[in-house]
Amino acid sequence: xxxxxxxxxxxxxxxLAVLLLSVCLYSTWQWWIKAAATLGLLxxxxxxxLSMPPLLxxxxxxxxxxxxxxxxxxxxxxxxVYIWANDLSKGVQIGTPRAYVFPYNKLLHxxxxxxxxxLRRGINIIGEISTIEPSSSPQSTDKKTGHKIAHTVTLLxxxxxxxxx
Amino acid sequence: xxxxxxxxxNMAYVVLATFLLCLHLYANxxxxxxxxxxxxxxxxxxxxxxSIPQMLGWPAGDGLPEKFRLIAYHVKDNKSIYLWARTxxxxxxQSKPRAYVLPYTESLRKxxxxxxxxxxxxxxxxxxxxxxxxxxxxxxxxxxxxxxxxLNITFQDAxxxxxxxxx
Numbered sequence: 001x002x003x004x005x006x007x008x009x010x011x012x013x014x015x016l017a018v019l020l021l022s023v024c025l026y027s028t029w030q031w032w033i034k035a036a037a038t039l040g041l042l043x044x045x046x047x048x049x050l051s052m053p054p055l056l057x058x059x060x061x062x063x064x065x066x067x068x069x070x071x072x073x074x075x076x077x078x079x080x081v082y083i084w085a086n087d088l089s090k091g092v093q094i095g096t097p098r099a100y101v102f103p104y105n106k107l108l109h110x111x112x113x114x115x116x117x118x119l120r121r122g123i124n125i126i127g128e129i130s131t132i133e134p135s136s137s138p139q140s141t142d143k144k145t146g147h148k149i150a151h152t153v154t155l156l157x158x159x160x161x162x163x164x165x
Numbered sequence: 166x167x168x169x170x171x172x173x174x175n176m177a178y179v180v181l182a183t184f185l186l187c188l189h190l191y192a193n194x195x196x197x198x199x200x201x202x203x204x205x206x207x208x209x210x211x212x213x214x215x216s217i218p219q220m221l222g223w224p225a226g227d228g229l230p231e232k233f234r235l236i237a238y239h240v241k242d243n244k245s246i247y248l249w250a251r252t253x254x255x256x257x258x259q260s261k262p263r264a265y266v267l268p269y270t271e272s273l274r275k276x277x278x279x280x281x282x283x284x285x286x287x288x289x290x291x292x293x294x295x296x297x298x299x300x301x302x303x304x305x306x307x308x309x310x311x312x313x314x315x316l317n318i319t320f321q322d323a324x325x326x327x328x329x330x331x332x
Contacts, residue, residue: 047174051177060221063218063219071237076260076261
């Protein structure tokens with residue numbers, strides 16, 4: 001399902017503020033209860049704000065880019081294939097690298113090792129991600145681990161003109 | 166300031182649910198107003214659940230561990246330096262790498278570039294962060310300023326990568 005991002009968070013917290021305003025205006029609670037509710041909501045905002053930073057930096061398997069420039073990778077067998085990449089849909093120069101994780105599968109491991117060898121030689125690598133329909137397609141199951149594979153990742157050498165030095 | 170993580174979010178959501186419960190039990194609102202409040206809180210949970218994944222994967226501006234195993238680095242426009250690293254804690258390397266963003270300084274760029282060159286030759290690079298002591302600044306240290314503190318980051322070849330156990 002599509003994810004929403006910061007806009008969603010702003011809307012969600014705004015809705016809470018509207019709820020609090022309704023409580024303060026239309027309920028017959030004592031003043032100190034309303035004050036406590038206001039303080040509670042403020043604490044919720046502060047807590048949510050302080051809770052977000054530790055979520056950052058960890059690899060995600062959401063919002064996978066259709067095309068990316070591979071910066072680095074790391075493989076943990078039977079755990080996952082981690083990729084650090086720039087989303088090319090935002091342009092070659094623009095874009096903060098983002099960390100992604102794919103379920104481990106032998107084929108992806110082999111492909112990315114080959115791409116990694118090219119990276120070390122200074123060859124730029126771009127990747128393309130496509131989603132596999134969750135069906136009985138033979139592509140959708142890793143033969144070795146039996147895990148379902150949701151995406152295929154194709155790694156190619158980037159044309160020289162695409163990625164400036 | 167310390168950060169809380171998922172536990173903080175869980176706590177915040179529980180407090181909100183408690184607030185909603187109090188509203189139902191003690192407010193003399195009409196039933197449709199209470200239903201509306203319940204729906205608003207449910208929508209809040211739903212929307213935040215689908216908002217948080219978009220935040221994942223992006224580099225953290227804080228939380229660079231005291232000791233880490235460098236996997237890769239990236240310099241962007243002489244404005245920021247990104248590191249991708251695994252935390253080392255008590256001699257154990259965490260299996261999941263994390264991305265960090267640091268303010269650009271020339272010394273840091275040189276230090277990570279040098280570390281990157283050594284990594285290409287197959288060496289394992291360990292980064293260490295400690296408070297900068299000007300009189301004892303190591304030769305290959307880069308200094309960055311984070312909020313009000315100055316930190317030294319040094320990149321060294323791992324003495325024996327086999328001694329680092331995996332998490």
